[in-house]
Amino acid sequence: MFDALADRLEAAWKKLRGQDKISESNIQEALRDVRRALLEADVNLQVVKDFIAEVETKAQGAEVITGVRPAQQFIKIVHDELVQVMGETNVPLATADTKPTIVLMAGLQGTGKTTASAKLALHLRKTNRTTMLVATDIYRPAAVDQLVTLGKQIGVPVFEMGTGTDPVEIARQGVERAIAENVDTVIIDTAGRLQIDQDMMAELARIKETVKPHETLLVVDAMTGQEAANLTRTFHNQIGISGAILTKLDGDSRGGAALSVRQISGAPIKFVGVGEKVEALQPFYPDRMASRILGMGDVLTLVEKAAEEVDLADAEKMQEKILTAKFDFTDFLKQMRLMKNMGSLGGLLKLIPGMNKVSDEDLRKGESQLKQAEAMINSMTIEERRNPDVLAGSPSRRRRIAKGSGYGEKEVTDLVTNFTKMRAMMQQMGQGQFPGMGMPGMGGMGGMGGMGGGPWGGNNAPQPGWRGYPGGNPAANKKKKKEKKKKGFGQL
CATH class of the missing domain: 1.20.120.140 (SRP54, nucleotide-binding domain)
Structure with missing residues (x-):
């Protein structure tokens, strides 16, 4: 994107x-x-x-x-x-004065409306708002079953009456059930069509008139480009929408939809879908999106992603392990899986300022080498994971791990060697020394500091101590800069 x-x-x-x-x-x-x-x-x-x-x-x-x-x-x-x-600022989802808040989901078929309904339910559940999904799409084959399956996956109840009841009646009874069960928010998934037609608009209008939603959200496929804005305007003029959800923004879309929807339709973008997983829904912040478009990264979103996944107590324990060089392969495996839960490597790197220029080839190499490292760690015994030093002096252990993971003994040796170097570097940083900022691993990722070649660093990984580091000695560098400034070597 x-x-x-x-x-x-x-x-x-x-x-x-x-x-x-x-x-x-x-x-x-x-x-x-x-x-x-x-x-x-x-x-x-x-x-x-x-x-x-x-x-x-x-x-x-x-x-x-x-x-x-x-x-x-x-x-x-x-x-x-x-x-x-x-749109200047994020426009949050409405909250009704009395329960429940009713959200009506609309859109064409194939835009990801049913999935977006489940994603929104999960997003609200994470903010401690109880939610109920209502399945009124009786036309698309298995649409009701899909919503029920998604509801089970995220732990949200789904109200459905099969495919033989009028959608307006399903919506009405679904809201009544939500009121009876004191649910905070009810999300109504409506039917879509392959194109806008009067039958579809009439049914939506009847549902809206019956349940009187506090939010009417149009789900729009970002891949449709500027046509997404025209679609939003049409729905807004005929039905009246309060906002839009842009889906598939992680795909091969060129970004035109995000830049056109608000200006053309007048309806704010409230959420964006950035992946296939049910967790992949984010509130839309225009300032953050503008920073991403200009290659400035999006640190706030990265921090929020991390906050959702990281337990503070675990983070403190991990920090202590890193600073005392007790960080082991079990910890490393845990961190890799944590990163996976936050999204793809490419998606995360693009949130970091300066990382938008990493090539797709380098990203593929990085992903591949993380999988390689994970396979080798999974082939280790519990003792070997907890005490990586036992592997350094045992070729037989390394050979066994290589056979078990499907990789060569050299790759296992490189993994162990670079892990040991990284621990030493982390310990130095904990003591107030900063021996360069390169991280061993994910070889071939040009433009990413010290990420050298080979499995998880290879022979180009940074060495402990000041010598050989691109950053050099900070004190010496500071002195050199002062000397250059005195000589008039440009603005530093």
């Missing part, structure tokens, strides 16, 4: 590098690149025109700030305008 757009925008910033200030002449070429980038991302044409006009006006009227280069200033203007276009 957004990779092509981010690359195009990067080319626009380059046009302004080396310039002393923003002027009417030097931003025209950059603006052309921004316009081309947005059009290629399938952003609605009218949105592109308005966006470029606003950026041009603000850029020409921007005061020159001392110490800020024109390229940086232009990026800030584009960032702020992206936030403006996408």
Whole structure:
């Protein structure tokens, strides 16, 4: 998502590098690149025109700030305008004064509406809101069964009356059941069609009139590009929606839907689906999305993902183990599985500022080597996991692990060697020393510091101590910078 757009925008910033200030002449070429980038991302044409006009006006009227280069200033203007276009702030889900809050889900068939309903139920359950799902899609084969299965998977009750009852009656009785059981939120999954038709709109209107929902959310497939905005506007005009959920934003979408929906339809994007798992639903924050589009990462979302998975007591124990060099293979395996629960390696790296340039090939290598390390650790005995040192002096143990995992003895040796080096490095950091910031492992991932080759680091992994580290000795580096500054070697 957004990779092509981010690359195009990067080319626009380059046009302004080396310039002393923003002027009417030097931003025209950059603006052309921004316009081309947005059009290629399938952003609605009218949105592109308005966006470029606003950026041009603000850029020409921007005061020159001392110490800020024109390229940086232009990026800030584009960032702020992206936030403006996408809605400025997160719009949370409504909460009714009296229970239950009723959420009506609408959308075309194939957009992931039923799955999005379950994802939203799980999201609300995590915030301690009791939820009930209501299955009113009696037309699509197995739609009711799918919702029931998803409900069991996430531990949320599903109200259904089969496929022989009028959807309006199912919705009405579902809300009555939710009231009787004192449920906080009821989510009604409605039927979709392959295209908008009057029968579909009429049924939605009848359900809406009967249950009077506090939220009517349209589920939109981000892969449809700018057509997603037109679809949202049509539903909004005919039914009246309070927001949208963009699904499949982790796919091969070019980002046009995210940049068009709010501006064209007037309805805010409230959530985005970023994966197939039921946990893969996130509240939509325009400022965070703008940062991702511009390759700045999204640390807040990364922190929130980690907070959902990490137990504070476990984190404190892990910190103590790392600082005292007692971190073992069992701990490492636990951390790898924790990272998997947070999402794909590629998805996580793109939330980290500066990591958006890691190539797909490098990501595949990283994923592959993590799986390789996991297979080798799973072939170890409990004693070997707890005490990696026993493997260093035992070729027979390493051979047994290699056979059990399906890899070579060299790969096992490299894993053990680099794990030992990493523990030593972590201990040094715990003592206030910072021997470079490279992490051994995931070889071949260019642009990621010290992530060298070989299984989990290989021969290029960082060595303990200052010698051989790209970062060198911080004190010596600081002294060198002062000397350069005295000689006038540019701004540091």
